[in-house]
Amino acid sequence: MNERPMPDDLAPTVNRLIEAIATRLDEGKELPPSWFLIHRELRTVLPLVIPFNSAQEKYAAADKVRAMAYKMQCDCVIFVCEGWGLAHASPERYEQILASGGQIRDQPDAVDVILLNIETHDSLWMAQPKVTVRGKRRLLGPIEYMAGPELHALGAMQHYLPPKPGTTVQ
Numbered sequence: 001m002n003e004r005p006m007p008d009d010l011a012p013t014v015n016r017l018i019e020a021i022a023t024r025l026d027e028g029k030e031l032p033p034s035w036f037l038i039h040r041e042l043r044t045v046l047p048l049v050i051p052f053n054s055a056q057e058k059y060a061a062a063d064k065v066r067a068m069a070y071k072m073q074c075d076c077v078i079f080v081c082e083g084w085g086l087a088h089a090s091p092e093r094y095e096q097i098l099a100s101g102g103q104i105r106d107q108p109d110a111v112d113v114i115l116l117n118i119e120t121h122d123s124l125w126m127a128q129p130k131v132t133v134r135g136k137r138r139l140l141g142p143i144e145y146m147a148g149p150e151l152h153a154l155g156a157m158q159h160y161l162p163p164k165p166g167t168t169v170q
Contacts, residue, residue, distance in 0.1 A: 006125055009040055010076060021114060025131060025138040033081035035065045037074045070162040076120045077160035085113035085128045121164040123147055
C-alpha cells in the first residue's frame with residue numbers, strides 16, 4: 001500500500017475536524033454522517049450533514065454529494081460518520097461478511113468506530129479510530145491512516161471528485 005503523506009495544506013482542516021469530533025463524542029453526542037467539500041485553491045469548505053437510515057438512503061446521500069462536488073469542482077472530500085469496525089480484521093474479512101449478507105455490528109469482535117475518509121485526486125486516506133466509553137464520556141482513540149489510491153476499491157462512500165483538471169474522461 002502506498003504510504004503517501006497527506007498534503008500539508010489539508011492538515012489544519014483535518015486537525016480541526018478531528019478536534020471537533022473528539023469534543024462532540026466527549027460531550028456524549030452522536031456524530032451524524034457528514035461530508036466536507038473542499039476547494040483548496042479557493043480555500044473553501046462546504047460542510048454537509050445528510051443523515052441516512054438504510055443502505056438506499058446512504059447511496060442516495062453519496063450521489064447528492066458527488067453531484068455537488070462536481071458542480072463545485074472540489075479537489076478534496078472528507079467523509080465522517082459513526083460506524084462499526086472489527087477489532088483485528090483484514091479488508092478481505094469485511095468483504096466476506098458483507099458478501100454473505102452479514103452485518104459488521106453483529107460480529108462478536110465488532111467495535112464502535114468513527115469512519116474517516118479523506119479523498120483527493122492523488123490518493124485516499126482512511127482511518128477507523130475506536131470509540132471507547134468511560135461513564136457518560138465517549139473517547140476517540142488514536143488515528144492511524146491507511147493511504148493509497150488502491151483503497152478506492154474498498155467501499156462505495158468515495159469516488160466523489162470530478163476528473164482532475166487537465167485530464168480527459170474516457
